[in-house]
Amino acid sequence: MSQTKIKGVVVDVDGNPLPFASVIFKNSTEGTITDEDGDFYLSSPKTYTELQASFVGFDKITLPIEKQNQVFKITLKESASQLQTVVIYTGRVQKKGNPAIALLEKVWAKKRNNGFKMFKSFDYKKYEKIQFDLNNIDSSFTEQKVFKGLEFIFKEIDTSRVSGKNFLPVYINESVYNVYGKNKGNDELVREDLVANKNSGIGAGAGVTTYIKDLYVDYNIYDDYIRLFGKSFASPVGKPGVNTYNYVLSDSATIDGKWCFNIVYYPIRKNELTFKGDMWIADTTFAVKDINMQVSRSANLNWVKEVYLEQDFKVLNDSTILPERDYMLADFSLRKKKTSMGVFGKRTTYYDAYKFNNTKNDGFYKVKSDIFEDSIYNANENYWKENRLEKLDKNEEGVYTMLDTLKTVPKFKRIYNLGVILATxxxxxxxxxxxxxxxxxxxxxxxxxxxxxxxxxxxxxxxxxxxxxxxxxxxxxxxxxxxxxxxxxxxxxxxxxxxxxxxxxxxxxxxxxxxxxxxxxxxxxxxxxxxxxxxxxxxxxxxxxxxxxxxxxxxxxxxxxxxxxxxxxxxxxxxxxxxxxxxxxxxxxxxxxxxxxxxxxxxxxxxxxxxxxxxxxxxxxxxxxxxxxxxxxxxxxxxxxxxxxxxxxxxxxxxxxxxxxxxxxxxxxxxxxxxxxxxxxxxxxxxxxxxxxxxxxxxxxxxxxxxxxxxxxxxxxxxxxxxxxxxxxxxxxxxxxxxxxxxxxxxxxxxxxxxxxxxxxxxxxxxxxxxxxxxxxxxxxxxxxxxxxxxxxxxxxxxxxxxxxxxxxxxxxxxxxxxxxx
The missing domain is CATH 2.40.160.50 (membrane protein fhac: a member of the omp85/tpsb transporter family)
Known part of the structure; x- marks a missing residue:
């Protein structure tokens, strides 16, 4: 299968790491931002042959990708045209005359007129997948005596496309909803009908549900602050962001037939509740087309080593951009050390089948569907193949069989029970x-x-x-x-x-x-x-x-x-x-x-x-x-x-x-x-x-x-x-x-x-x-x-x-x- 996976570090000529540098597959919109130590990981299901790295005040560099799994050490040189300026890698980028901030000002001006607010009513289909995985599983872990007789489960280990860590799925839940909404001034009436649901894995009881709630957080990138894990993070798309983030206009490209501008952002100060990442902003509509947000590792957050958010929006026409996909990954761990074991909590949400202005009376939106209907939990595999808005990947296709088997293994059950006792x-x-x-x-x-x-x-x-x-x-x-x-x-x-x-x-x-x-x-x-x-x-x-x-x-x-x-x-x-x-x-x-x-x-x-x-x-x-x-x-x-x-x-x-x-x-x-x-x-x-x-x-x-x-x-x-x-x-x-x-x-x-x-x-x-x-x-x-x-x-x-x-x-x-x- 065509796939490109790379990782590495970006440094300056003196060997000092460059945090928040941009790394991207050339001629694509797939990229990432280095962390506080200059490290990065980037993967794609496609095959790419060139990698591009850049940072404000430094010359852009293009390197060949010679194999599908490659490790890079990228050295950036200071730009000759900017040698007379002082470059502070994690300090402020000038606001005055910054084209990235000029673009954001247009986003703020039009945010009230974008998305669902453009219609009297809206209906759509929603597919949601929740998954928990053990991560950072290495040979010293799998070869322990406690796993003797359980070797079969480690055949399902895969690698995260976000962090490059290997992981083993232990819980999965899928749901399909029909959603109906109506705009009433500044308020919104919304009704969600659960149509189908299935799950499997260790933790059908109260143990896993203790942590699932933190994956069900709703957020709006246009708000000034995004609440995660009971705390307020400064949104990179909100107005207060100009006092919290550096913004750099990095690139432009055509995405889904829409001309878009790429803005890289990273925090001005450490230890604040902030993100790093980049966003693509569509021309004329000045709405966010794609954005990724990764919580800064120095953020004052416990038990969560990493949080990564993605939102993709669909271009319906020249004036309409609506949500298409949300992705959230949280890496729960006792320690923030990169190699320490932990648990991935992941939520993926897809939106499709949009219909507009099929307005119903207010009473319709207040009625709750019967979530206890047997048909919801008995949908066959043909139904799921037709209604999954995202196909299961390689490790997910066999996860139901593997997890059902795993639940019968006493040794693994005892390991899980210990975690449940500590949590509940x-x-x-x-x-x-x-x-x-x-x-x-x-x-x-x-x-x-x-x-x-x-x-x-x-x-x-x-x-x-x-x-x-x-x-x-x-x-x-x-x-x-x-x-x-x-x-x-x-x-x-x-x-x-x-x-x-x-x-x-x-x-x-x-x-x-x-x-x-x-x-x-x-x-x-x-x-x-x-x-x-x-x-x-x-x-x-x-x-x-x-x-x-x-x-x-x-x-x-x-x-x-x-x-x-x-x-x-x-x-x-x-x-x-x-x-x-x-x-x-x-x-x-x-x-x-x-x-x-x-x-x-x-x-x-x-x-x-x-x-x-x-x-x-x-x-x-x-x-x-x-x-x-x-x-x-x-x-x-x-x-x-x-x-x-x-x-x-x-x-x-x-x-x-x-x-x-x-x-x-x-x-x-x-x-x-x-x-x-x-x-x-x-x-x-x-x-x-x-x-x-x-x-x-x-x-x-x-x-x-x-x-x-x-x-x-x-x-x-x-x-x-x-x-x-x-x-x-x-x-x-x-x-x-x-x-x-x-x-x-x-x-x-x-x-x-x-x-x-x-x-x-x-x-x-x-x-x-x-x-x-x-x-x-x-x-x-x-x-x-x-x-x-x-x-x-x-x-x-x-x-x-x-x-x-x-x-x-x-x-x-x-x-x-x-x-x-x-």
Whole structure:
């Protein structure tokens, strides 16, 4: 088969590598840009005989290609006409009079009139392929004893056309969609109908789907910033790009009958979230015809060694250019060393069969197709041959057979399971996941050593029902605990779900303002392994929950619930007693309530269609409103109250400045309620930072029945540390935040809960009244953090801003946290 594969390095006459030099097959539009070390790899299914290399300020050079796999060392000489100028290889290229920027200005002027925006409506066919491959597999790996008897799988090893690395496919998923869209002013109505789907490989369970979501990112090259892996990268086609990239007009050629100009771009500064690559811009329409974008290796990005994006556009006529192909490759790896092993995640998308102005009413675009239709998953091979918009290559043609065989090999399955455990915390068995394994052992002052076992059913991402549960035993209190939950989706289109559960356990209540009735939830604050003080303020909870939820419109979820709970102190360290209407002291709260909630998550995208789904993106706001009515007297319920709560969370991406997250919580309880039913301001007495808590507050330091809270945090994503030479290579990230709360509590609730309030360690020595129990003056604290320490650890420094004279007040604290973030 005709094919050309070359690699090499581009240097100057002194042997110094030239980063971001252009390397291209002569008389073609197939090329690449060297990396920060001057290295490059280039391949094509065609046969080429000459290679061309160039860089601004240097003479262009043409070299012969003498064999299909060839290694080059290319030396460029400074251009004689530019010897009087100072050439800074990674510095700025002059803006004034730069023809590349003049071209981009025309692109910006016309971007609103290009593509789908030209039509009232549009329909097209979409083919999508997702694939995962092990890469950098060498003989030292394949010859290990663990693979004895598995030699057959290595016959499927091929070489990436992007990086030149060899790879072995382990998972593949193909889908065909019919897409319908309609333009309404600045908004777009879009409906996608899944027509066919097939997949195979290791990881039909939750393991692979943990990483798949990061391949389903939608992006628009004309936007100022492109969000990948939760971060904002400067788009080379966006207006802010002129302050981020050098642009060089490199070439011109006819592509698909359209005269196009080639612009090479590369970042001005290191350690920023940027790309390198080139683009072809069509004349007259001034739309991007083709573009490739490769994330700079110095970018502050974890666990991802390389990201490569391609977009090709189809010329329909002199005035219309539409998407034809998207390609994304991510190289996931523990290390950024070029030879280290990793996993390729690849997504290829093709668009075809365009039709325009076949406009339908708005209701049509809001209807969701039945993705559970059997015909979708049973399409025969003839269908796939006719409907694949890209033929499977050599290694992909045999991948289904190879992967189906591989799944039966116990040795390889064990290797895969280890990766799943690290990623999800679960051990996969047929139709069942055991775990989370990280919760197996725990310790606190009430239970002593705690041992827990549990699991969940898992048949696939489209499961209609799920059963999960656990049991635990405390060697200190000599008690068994348990939790069990069942969910069943009985209407697929409206996502009507019935759920029921029961939990009998001990818990650190007051670890969050917004009430959760999750029967399997357990706050990290309940663990004493990492506590900075006593872990004895735990509550004995018996919770039963029945609910119905529905999502009649995408991302608007309604839920009605019926909850019964029994609460009492789990230790003698404090009391949850209250005084009833007859003046008697009761140590246990029995409460039944009915609740209603609505959750709105605009622009949220999910993966899977079962009773539980995975979220693909994190750039959407969350609005949550709930109402609960305590049914005093029903099923021996002790209190009659009305509770309203509002939760709002909004991320703001500020381009290269990073990401700001704002959280607002409001709540009000009308009527009397015991301590366990009121809103405790969430404290944190552990060594670790717990989200949505106040880092310097003790447990139960403030109790409210009316509150307003706001949290603000900004992550600069290394913007500051990246400019400090001796810190640059550490890829540290700087975070600042402030949080505050105002609250009150009625005198009736203070009087009724006097036995409990007087027993709380945090209120000892304080006169109990409404102004001391609740933060009647705003309590606030602020923090600064160094994140991404060794890619896993974050250290927060907290300062208390008010209530400094309160007995036992923590005025300063240091807390850490671990996290797997890109």
């Amino acid at each position: 915390g679960y051990v996969e068995f047929p139709n069942f996941d055991y775990g989370p394994v990280f919760s197996t052992f725990d310790f606190n002052d009430v239970e002593g050593i705690r041992v827990r076992v549990g699991g969940r059913t898992y048949f696939g991402i489209n499961d209609m029902w799920r059963l999960q549960g656990y049991t635990a035993y405390g060697f200190g209190d000599h008690r068994f605990k348990y939790g069990v939950s069942y969910k069943y989706m009985f209407n697929k289109q409206k996502r009507l779900i019935f759920g029921a559960g029961r939990r009998d356990d001990v818990e650190q209540t007051g670890a969050g303002l917004t009430v959760s009735n999750d029967v399997l939830g357990r706050s990290f604050a309940s663990s004493g392994l990492f506590s900075s003080g006593a872990s004895n303020l735990l509550t004995d909870i018996q919770l039963s929950n029945v609910f119905f939820s529905a999502e009649p419109v995408d991302n608007i979820n309604f839920e009605v619930s019926f909850v019964n709970r029994h609460l009492k102190s789990a230790s003698t360290a404090f009391s949850m007693a209250y005084i009833d209407e007859a003046g008697n002291i009761k140590n246990k709260t029995r409460e039944t309530e009915i609740g209603f909630s609505v959750k709105y998550t605009p622009k949220r995208k999910v993966f899977g269609n079962g009773v539980e789904r995975k979220e693909v993106n994190d750039n959407y706001p969350v609005f949550y409103l709930s109402y609960a009515n305590g049914l005093g007297g029903f099923l021996s319920s002790d209190f009659d109250y009305h509770k309203f709560q509002l939760y709002y969370k909004q991320p703001f991406y500020l381009g290269l400045l990073g990401k700001t997250t704002t959280t607002v919580e409001l709540g009000k309880t009308y009527g009397k309620a015991s301590l366990g039913l009121l809103n405790v301001v969430p404290g944190n007495q552990s060594f670790f930072n717990i989200q949505n808590t106040f880092g310097l507050l003790n447990y139960y330091e403030f109790v409210t029945d009316t509150y307003a809270s706001m949290h603000f945090e900004h992550n600069f994503n290394g913007r500051i540390f990246g400019k400090i030479p001796f810190l640059r290579k550490l890829n540290l990230r700087e975070v600042v935040g402030v949080k505050g709360i105002y609250g009150s509590i009625s005198q009736d609730n203070v009087t009724m809960n006097a036995p409990a309030l007087n027993s709380l360690p945090s209120l000892q020595g304080i006169t109990i009244n409404t102004k001391t129990v609740a933060p009647s003056e705003v309590y606030y604290e602020y923090n600064a953090a160094i994140a991404n320490i060794f890619k896993l650890f974050r250290m927060d420094f907290f300062w208390r801003g008010s209530y400094l004279d309160r007995p036992g007040a923590n005025k300063f604290g240091v807390k850490g946290s671990f996290g797997f973030t890109f």
